[in-house]
Amino acid sequence: MPIIINLDVMLAKRKMKSNELAEKIGITTANLSILKTGKAKAIRFSTLEAICKELDCQPADILEYNPSTSSG
């Protein structure tokens, strides 16, 4: 998918684990894993807002557009 989720990078910068973030934003670890691995079809604004709030970052820090990446 051309949209890449750089969640691992931000989690490393903030020294936070995936399950910790999942618990804080109220989604399951499995769903966060789906997001991280690029298998998600869409993300809700509410989820994006919660992630940015917990990681103290901008959406652009997490989302990247790379047209050369093939669609799933």
Add this chain to the structure above:
Amino acid sequence: MNNKLNLFSRITNIIWYILLIITAVFFFLGMSFYFKGTNEISRISLFEIQLEPENSLIPYFIPMAFITWSFVIYGFFLFKKLIHQFKKRLFFTDFAIQTLKRIGYVLIAYTFLNSIIKNILEHLVEQQTNIRNSDYTLSPFIYPLLLGFFFIILSEVFKVAKITKQENDLTI
């Protein structure tokens, strides 16, 4: 919604057992026609055509009546299995999509088979009696045919719903 599905499942089960009883009764009546003779029967109705018990066409058309009836039984059996799936809240599955399509095809096949056999029997009875039946009507065929198409269209709708659900499940 669960209560409604449970209630509908119970009604479906009751109808299923009634259909099995009707099938058994028709089977034994049909067999008794072959073995005991026609002394106790005044008239026989096959494919909505009234026939005298001594009519020579009856032994050939009773098995055909069973064959068309088996389509009804099979269609309802599939419907019962589908309701059972829905009770488990498994709606937009491949099983539901395939079953809906199959029910549709069974109904359409039943309509065509029933109408062909009925027309053949009518023609043969007209030849026997020299009485022409001018009371033709399409209504016995239209309703199961439309219902068959409805189930096939519903199958396609469920296919789209399955994709939409998958996308929704992958929306975080």
